[in-house]
Amino acid sequence: MKIIILLTLLTVKLVFADVMIVTSIKPLSDIAKEIGKDKVKTDYIIPPNINYHLYEYKPQDLKKIYKADLFVFVGSGEPSIDNIAKSLKPEQRLKVIDIKGMYLLKEEDHDEVHPAVWLDPENAKVIANEIANFLIKKDPKNKPYYEKNLQDFIKQCNDIINYGKDKFSKLKNKYFVSYHYEFPYFVNRFGLVYLAEIEMGHGREPTPKHILEVIQKMRKYGVKAIFTSKQFYNPKTVKVVLDQTGAKVFFLDSMGENGSYIQMMKFNIDEVYKGLSIQ
Structure with a gap:
């Protein structure tokens, strides 16, 4: 009986040991999912079918963010996002527009960074690389797994860029x-x-x-x-x-x-x- 209880507790511990990545919007979650696959749990805050500029955060959203191992957000366009993220430890947050190598454009009617950075697959590769670096640091024993997933995703991004350029x-x-x-x-x-x-x-x-x-x-x-x-x-x-x-x-x-x-x-x-x- 003691062995059964011990095995049950060990199983529960392993289940909850998964790395959890929460993002502000679904496209960022989709990128994280490509790198973590079945070794990482992913979720996002803002539903994809609404104007994310006008979203009002709910208490359960904040609970998700603060429980995550990593919170990934654009840093432009999401309402009050910096105020939420600043209460996290630096290693718990990833502000996309601050990642080195990102291709950024300004809004047409004001001086802020245009938020839809993910619609450029070259930026998606940069974001994916940063997420892979986090996962390797957090879960080093699975480094080859994350590296392979990253390379697979980079290839998919290159293929979709070539597909679009050829078509257009x-x-x-x-x-x-x-x-x-x-x-x-x-x-x-x-x-x-x-x-x-x-x-x-x-x-x-x-x-x-x-x-x-x-x-x-x-x-x-x-x-x-x-x-x-x-x-x-x-x-x-x-x-x-x-x-x-x-x-x-x-x-x-x-x-x-x-x-x-x-x-x-x-x-x-x-x-x-x-x-x-x-x-």
Whole structure:
């Protein structure tokens, strides 16, 4: 009986010995999952189907963060995130925009770093490498396992970059228009041209003058697609642009609702290609 109890306690201890990584948003969790796989538990705070800029943290969110071995967050765009993270020990937090080697862009309407860094697979590789370094330090006996997973993920990122660049190289029209200024990292990485966005900054409705400028640009360059995510979209605002240009709306996935990180990126590449192929 004592042996059974001892084995049970040992099993429970091993279960709870797993490294726990919590992230602010799902794409970061998906990257962590690629490196840790079945040796690491991952979770995220902000649901992927909402505007993460407006999220209000719940007590259970904070409990998750403070119990985690590592909390990974972008450090831009998530509300009050620095105030939450600063109560953690330095080794318990990873601020993505502070990682050396990250490719960063500024917001168009103010001087802050644009938060959607994960939509560039080169940045995903940098994030994955930093997470792998943490896991190797935390769980050194599984170093070969994490290193292999990292190399596998880097290869997948390289493959998806090549897939996108090859696909977009066939396009005659590479002018990209979005509802919200959401995709500059994606556009830059894949050699597209950010022509215009309809919304004038976070939550700011466009003026009639701005709408007219967007319409004129789309007509001039023959753009027949407007790209957006469900989280940043107002159909009433975009209707006049669609009516005047004959364009179609294409919904992209910026938060990993379509599966893994690589699946999300492939979905976006295919949808953008489809939209930009319209003559």
